[in-house]
C-alpha cells in the first residue's frame with residue numbers, strides 16, 4: 001500500500017496571547033498541538049467553546065502568528081512551514097495551496113458576487129470569461145439566483161453570503177481546504193449541496209481541516225476528530 005505524506009502536519013504548536021490593554025497579561029491558550037490532515041480526509045477540530053479551535057485555524061491560515069512548533073503544508077512540490085514562513089510565502093500558499101471558507105464573507109465593497117467567486121480563478125491564470133463561467137456554475141449549484149450575480153453581496157442575506165463564500169472557496173482546487181462553520185446559516189437543502197461538494201473534493205484528494213458544530217454535517221464528512229481541549233496548557237495555581 002502506498003502512503004502519501006499528509007497535506008498538513010502540525011507538530012508541537014503553542015500559542016499565548018498577550019493582552020496589551022491589560023498590562024501585557026499573558027493568556028496561554030494552546031500547547032503541544034499536533035495532528036495530521038492526510039490527502040482526501042476531513043479532520044474536524046472539536047472541543048468546547050474557547051478551547052482554541054479558531055486560533056488553530058488562524059495560525060494555519062497565517063492570520064495569527066505561531067509562537068513555536070511547526071505547521072507543514074504541501075506547497076509547490078515541497079513543504080512550507082507556515083509557523084515561520086514570511087508573509088509573502090504565506091500569501092503564495094493561500095493563492096496556490098490552501099483555500100479558506102470562513103463563516104462570514106469579507107467581500108470588497110462594490111464587487112459583484114460573480115467576480116468575488118471568479119477572483120481566485122483569475123489569480124491562478126484563468127481568462128475572465130472562463131473564470132466567470134465557472135463562478136456562475138458554482139453559484140447556480142448553490143442556488144444563488146442569476147439576478148443576484150451582478151450585485152455586490154454586501155446586502156445579501158446571511159445564508160446567501162455564506163453560499164457566495166463557499167463558491168469562492170471551492171472555485172480553485174487546492175491541496176488543503178479550511179472550513180470554518182461552512183454551513184452555519186444554511187437551510188437543509190443547501191446544507192446537502194455543501195456536503196456533496198465537500199465529499200467530491202475529498203474524493204479528488206483535497207485534505208480538509210474543519211470547525212463544524214452541526215452534528216449532521218460533521219457525521220457526513222468527518223474522518224477524524226481532534227479534541228482541542230487536549231492541548232490546553234496546565235493552569236497556574238493561584239498562590
Ligand SMILES: Nc1ncnc2c1ncn2[C@@H]1O[C@H](COP(=O)(O)OP(=O)(O)OP(=O)(O)O)[C@@H](O)[C@H]1O
Pocket residue numbers: 017018019027029047048049050051052053054055056
Ligand atoms: N486575538 C485574540 N486576543 C486575545 N485572546 C484571544 C484572541 N483570539 C482568541 N483569544 C482567546 O483564545 C481562547 C480560544 O479562542 P478561540 O476563538 O480559538 O476558541 P474556539 O474553540 O474557536 O471557540 P468557539 O467554539 O466559541 O468559536 C479564548 O479564550 C479567546 O478569548
